[in-house]
Amino acid sequence: MAKAKTKTRLAADIGGTFTDVVLETPVGMFTAKVPTDIEQPERGIMAGVAIVLEQSGLASGDIDIFVHGTTLATNALIERKGAKTALITTEGFRDSLDIAYEARYDQFDLQLEKPLSLIPRGLRFTVTERMDVRGKVLLPLDRARVTELAAELNRQGVEAVAVGLLHSYANPAHEKTVRDLLIDAGCTAEITLSSDVCPEVREYERFMTTVCNSYVQPIMARYLRALEKTLSDNGFVCPLFLMTSGGGMTTLEAAIRYPIRLVESGPSGGAVLASRIAASLEENRVLSFDMGGTTAKICLIEDYLPQTARNFEIARAARFQKGSGMPVRIPVVEMIEIGAGGGSIANVDSMRRLAIGPESAGSVPGAACYGKGGVKPTVTDANVVLGRIDPETFAEGRMHLNVGAAKTAINGDVGEPLAVSMSEAAFGITEMVEENMANAARIHSVEHGADLSRYTMIAFGGGGPLHAVRMAEKLGVGRVVVPANCSVGSAVGFLRAPISYEVVRSRYMTLDLFDLDGANAVLDEITAEAQGIVLGGEPDSILVETRTAYMRYVGQGHEIQVPVPSGKLTEQSLAQIKADYEAGYTHLFGRTIPERDIEILSWSIVVSTRQEPAEKRQVNVLATEAAPIGKRPVFIPADHDYREVPIFWRPDLPAGASFQGPALVAEPQTTTFVSAAFTGRIDSKSNLVLEKV
Incomplete structure (x- = not known):
C-alpha cells in the first residue's frame, strides 16, 4: 500500500552553486541542474521542477512525495546570519558557551582567537533554579524572574530563545515552566527547550545544540513555510519531507521544530546513495566521494552502511582542528567536508604558493567562464581550459561557457604570477584541489583505521567524475564506480532514504x-x-x-x-x-x-x-568495444601538451561497452575524465566502472 503511494517521487537538493532536481517515475528518471537562487532558494527549486515535469509530461498533481534537502541552516550558522537569539540558563552557568571545554583547539598558536559565540553575553540571562543529576528539585524556579525576562526579551527584539537549564534531561519540568511563563507574559520569540532538542548529559554540547537550533529556527520556519506555499500555489498536493543529517527523512513539522537536524541534509543523501550502490555491487568497503560546486564530501561506508556519529562540529575555524567549531549532538552521517568544489577560487599568495578555496564563486557571480561577472579563476575554469569540459554542452546545453574568460582569469591570476604557461597553470589548479581532497580522505581514513587501498571509490556530484581518477591514483584506490545520474547523486539518494x-x-x-x-x-x-x-x-x-x-x-x-x-x-x-x-x-x-x-x-x-533491499544480482554481459562520438584536445600532464582523446556519450553506451583511457565520458550534466592508467566499462546496472590497469 505504501509502495503504491510513492511511485512518482520528486527530490530537490539545494547546494551552494547548483540546485539539483530529480523526478523518479514508473517509466524512468528525469533530472535537472540549475543555478542556486541565493535570495529565494525556492525559485531555483521551481525552475528545476518545471524542467523535469516538462521532460516527463507529468503535472504537479501527479507527484506522490516531495523530498527536500538544503544547506540553508548550515549556511546561516557558518555565516552568522541567523535570528537574534537569547539564552536562559541556570544561575552560575551564563558563560558556559564561552568556557566550552576549558581548552584551546590549537595549543601552539599564541595568537589564537576563539570564534565569537552565536549569543553575545548581554543576551544570556540566568534564573534561580536547580535540579540534581537524578531530576530532584534542589532549588525551586524563580517564576517572577522569568516573567520579568519576557518583557526584556521583547524590548531587545529577540526573535528566538534557547532555554538550557542544568540537568533538564533528567527532569524537564523547570524548562517547560519557563516556556509557559514566557508565553503567558507575552514573549513573541520562538522558544526552544534543551530537554526537547537534546535531552542528554554534558551541558556544553546540550546548550550549544539548543542555541544552534534556536538560532536558525525562525529563518528555517519562514523558508519551509514559503516553500510549502509555493508548492501548493503550483498545484502540488503531495506531502513534503525533509532530508536529515542522519540519512533519513522527516516530516515538515518536525523539520520546522528541529531544524538543527537538517545541517548536513544534502551530503547525507549522497552517503545513502553510495551505500545502496555498495550493497547492489556487494562492495563492503567503499569510499564515497561527492564533489559539487562549493564543497567536497568524503565518507567511509563499511558493510553497506555509512559511518554515523552523535557529535558534529559546525563551522570549524580551523579546517581539520577538532574543537574549533560549534559542537552539536544530533544523529549525523560521519564524513569530512572541505571547501573544494567546481567554484573554488584559485589564487597565488605573497610567497608564490598556489592555493585553492575554501572561498567559492558560488552561483553568483560564478566561475569566470559563466559570463556572469566572475573574474577570478576557479576549478571549473581550469577544467574548461584543460579540455575536460565541453563549453557548448555544459548543463545540458542551457549554459554556454566563455572559454576566453576562463583563459584570461587563469593566466592573469595564476599563470603570470607563477611564470608558467596557461595550460600548466590550469593543471596546477586541478592538481592542487585534488591533493586537498586526497589529504582530507587520508585524514578521515586514518581517524577510522581504514586502508583505502582496499576500498572502492564511488564518485558523484557535478565535479566528482572529473576528479575521481586522479583522486584514486593519489590514494592508491584501484577501482572507481561512477553511478548513473551521478551529477545529481545526493538528490537521487533522497529518494532511497527511509522516513x-x-x-x-x-x-x-x-x-x-x-x-x-x-x-x-x-x-x-x-x-x-x-x-x-x-x-x-x-x-x-x-x-x-x-x-x-x-x-x-x-x-x-x-x-x-x-x-x-x-x-x-x-x-x-x-x-x-x-x-x-x-x-x-x-x-x-x-x-x-x-x-x-x-x-x-x-x-x-x-x-x-522498512526499505526494500538493494538488488544485488549482477548480469554477465558481453564485452564490446565502445564507439566514440568524436574527439577533443585534452591536456595530458605526462606529455605537457594537449592530445586528441576519444569522447564517449554515456547515454548511448550499452552494458558491456568498454574502452581504454585516456578518454572522456560525457553525459547530460557532467563528464568523467579517465586517465591512461584506467580502463572503463558499463556494467549491467548502468554504472561506469573504472579499473586501474
Whole structure:
C-alpha cells in the first residue's frame, strides 16, 4: 500500500552553486541542474521542477512525495546570519558557551582567537533554579524572574530563545515552566527547550545544540513555510519531507521544530546513495566521494552502511582542528567536508604558493567562464581550459561557457604570477584541489583505521567524475564506480532514504543496580515519540526499530554504543546487554576491565520505514568495444601538451561497452575524465566502472 503511494517521487537538493532536481517515475528518471537562487532558494527549486515535469509530461498533481534537502541552516550558522537569539540558563552557568571545554583547539598558536559565540553575553540571562543529576528539585524556579525576562526579551527584539537549564534531561519540568511563563507574559520569540532538542548529559554540547537550533529556527520556519506555499500555489498536493543529517527523512513539522537536524541534509543523501550502490555491487568497503560546486564530501561506508556519529562540529575555524567549531549532538552521517568544489577560487599568495578555496564563486557571480561577472579563476575554469569540459554542452546545453574568460582569469591570476604557461597553470589548479581532497580522505581514513587501498571509490556530484581518477591514483584506490545520474547523486539518494527519526534520552543507571521498570519506561516513551513522527509521514508503513544504549565502565569519560534487545527488557535482556558491551569493548580496546561496574548514560531508538533491499544480482554481459562520438584536445600532464582523446556519450553506451583511457565520458550534466592508467566499462546496472590497469 505504501509502495503504491510513492511511485512518482520528486527530490530537490539545494547546494551552494547548483540546485539539483530529480523526478523518479514508473517509466524512468528525469533530472535537472540549475543555478542556486541565493535570495529565494525556492525559485531555483521551481525552475528545476518545471524542467523535469516538462521532460516527463507529468503535472504537479501527479507527484506522490516531495523530498527536500538544503544547506540553508548550515549556511546561516557558518555565516552568522541567523535570528537574534537569547539564552536562559541556570544561575552560575551564563558563560558556559564561552568556557566550552576549558581548552584551546590549537595549543601552539599564541595568537589564537576563539570564534565569537552565536549569543553575545548581554543576551544570556540566568534564573534561580536547580535540579540534581537524578531530576530532584534542589532549588525551586524563580517564576517572577522569568516573567520579568519576557518583557526584556521583547524590548531587545529577540526573535528566538534557547532555554538550557542544568540537568533538564533528567527532569524537564523547570524548562517547560519557563516556556509557559514566557508565553503567558507575552514573549513573541520562538522558544526552544534543551530537554526537547537534546535531552542528554554534558551541558556544553546540550546548550550549544539548543542555541544552534534556536538560532536558525525562525529563518528555517519562514523558508519551509514559503516553500510549502509555493508548492501548493503550483498545484502540488503531495506531502513534503525533509532530508536529515542522519540519512533519513522527516516530516515538515518536525523539520520546522528541529531544524538543527537538517545541517548536513544534502551530503547525507549522497552517503545513502553510495551505500545502496555498495550493497547492489556487494562492495563492503567503499569510499564515497561527492564533489559539487562549493564543497567536497568524503565518507567511509563499511558493510553497506555509512559511518554515523552523535557529535558534529559546525563551522570549524580551523579546517581539520577538532574543537574549533560549534559542537552539536544530533544523529549525523560521519564524513569530512572541505571547501573544494567546481567554484573554488584559485589564487597565488605573497610567497608564490598556489592555493585553492575554501572561498567559492558560488552561483553568483560564478566561475569566470559563466559570463556572469566572475573574474577570478576557479576549478571549473581550469577544467574548461584543460579540455575536460565541453563549453557548448555544459548543463545540458542551457549554459554556454566563455572559454576566453576562463583563459584570461587563469593566466592573469595564476599563470603570470607563477611564470608558467596557461595550460600548466590550469593543471596546477586541478592538481592542487585534488591533493586537498586526497589529504582530507587520508585524514578521515586514518581517524577510522581504514586502508583505502582496499576500498572502492564511488564518485558523484557535478565535479566528482572529473576528479575521481586522479583522486584514486593519489590514494592508491584501484577501482572507481561512477553511478548513473551521478551529477545529481545526493538528490537521487533522497529518494532511497527511509522516513526515519531518532530520539535519545538520558536515564542513568548501573548494571549492578539496574532499574528494569525505569529502563522500560524510558524506552517506551522515546519509542512512542519516534513512532509518532515517522507514522505522521507514512501512516501505513511497516516500521523498523533499532535500540541502543550508551555505556561505559564507571569512572570513564566516554561511552560506546551497545545494541539493546527488542521487546520488554527482562533479567535475560540485562545479561545480553552486558555480554554485548563486553564484546564491543574488547573489539575496540582488546580487553575488558574485570570487577568494574558498568553504567548506562543514555538510551536511543531509531524508528524508520522498512526499505526494500538493494538488488544485488549482477548480469554477465558481453564485452564490446565502445564507439566514440568524436574527439577533443585534452591536456595530458605526462606529455605537457594537449592530445586528441576519444569522447564517449554515456547515454548511448550499452552494458558491456568498454574502452581504454585516456578518454572522456560525457553525459547530460557532467563528464568523467579517465586517465591512461584506467580502463572503463558499463556494467549491467548502468554504472561506469573504472579499473586501474
